[in-house]
Amino acid sequence: MSAAPDQALAGRHALVTGGARGIGLACAKALLARGAKVTLLGRGRESLQAAQAELIASESTAPGRVGFVSADIADMASVQAAFEHAAQQSGPVHILVNNAGQAASQPFARTDARLWRDMMAVNLDGTFHCMQAALPDMLAAGWGRIINVASTAGLIGYAYVSAYVAAKHGVIGLTRSVALEVASKGVTVNAVCPGYTETDIVRDAVANIVRKTGMSEDQARAKLAERNPQGRLVQPDEVADAVAWLALPSAASVNGQAIPVDGGEVMAG
Incomplete structure (x- = not known):
């Protein structure tokens, strides 16, 4: 008999990068609600402590089920040390949610090597580093879930964010390639692509x-929401529910996919 939905991940350890806020924090809540232990990974210790306290308070979660580690995901040595610390706290990582990311806007002609490298370092290199740190224990256990939070920018093009778009396309390519390598080993690798x-x-x-157009804040938000056929911004909890579903044992046949959470934006495009 399968576990109840709210305990389907009992005994599993999930690590969420960029876990102190936004989509990462929502993912942590969704995974905790399904029984997992969760480690938040980020750069700022104070924000991680605040997120840990919020999770313990809002989810009525035992303190031992939520930990955090500080690391710069652009640095392989920092990532390896953080994963070792997380394993000491809560055991090997079974579920990796690569959520940390940054976006910088600049016309391509003014995209210099520094901006390009920064976008690659956080969005693509960081995903690579964390996957390499997590996979050995998953393969040894014969079970694992890697869920990369990419973007609709990894499926289509957006003007003025060429470096970010290129990095997110890279994340989806990496997802598909590694998914094939580990398909027979109990590990799945998928991407969720929010609008x-x-x-x-x-x-x-x-x-x-x-700043650039003189629009009001409401007008600017409406402009972004126009891309979504539903005429609204996606909510972090909606992305988190997709991530949590991919982590479930019942999602074992879903592998190498890039799933849009965008109200139909990619389809409409």
């Missing part, structure tokens, strides 16, 4: 539009 979502990245995009 414009109510997060810090979108708030920064709104501020940028306001």
Whole structure:
């Protein structure tokens, strides 16, 4: 008999990068609700502590089920050390949610090597580093879930964010390639691709539009929401529910997929 939905991940350890806010924090809540232990990974210790406290309070979760580790995902040595610390706290990582990311807007002609490298380092290199750190224990256990939070930018093009778009396309290519390598070993690798979502990245995009166009904040938000056929911004919880579903044992046959959570944006495009 399968476990009840709210305990389907009992005994599993999930690590969520960028877990202190936005989609990452929503993913942590969704995984905790399904019985997993969760480690939040990020750069800022204070924000991680605040997120840990929020999860313990809001989810009525035992303190031992939520931990955190600080790391710079662009640095392989930092990632390896963080994963070792997480394993000491809560055991080997069974579920990896690669959520940490950044987006910078600039016309291609003004996209310099520094901006290009920064977008690759966080969005693509960071995903690579965390996957390499997590996979050995998953393969040894014969069970694992890797869920990369990419973007609709990894499926289609967006103007003025060419470096970000290229990095997210890379994440989806990496997802598909590794999924084939581990398909027979009990590990699945998938990507979730949100459209414009109510997060810090979108708030920064709104501020940028306001600064460059003179639009009001409401007008700028409406402009972004226009891309979604539902006429709204995606909510972090909606992305988190897709991530949590991919982590379930019952999603074992879903592998190598890039699933849009976008109200139909990609299909409409």
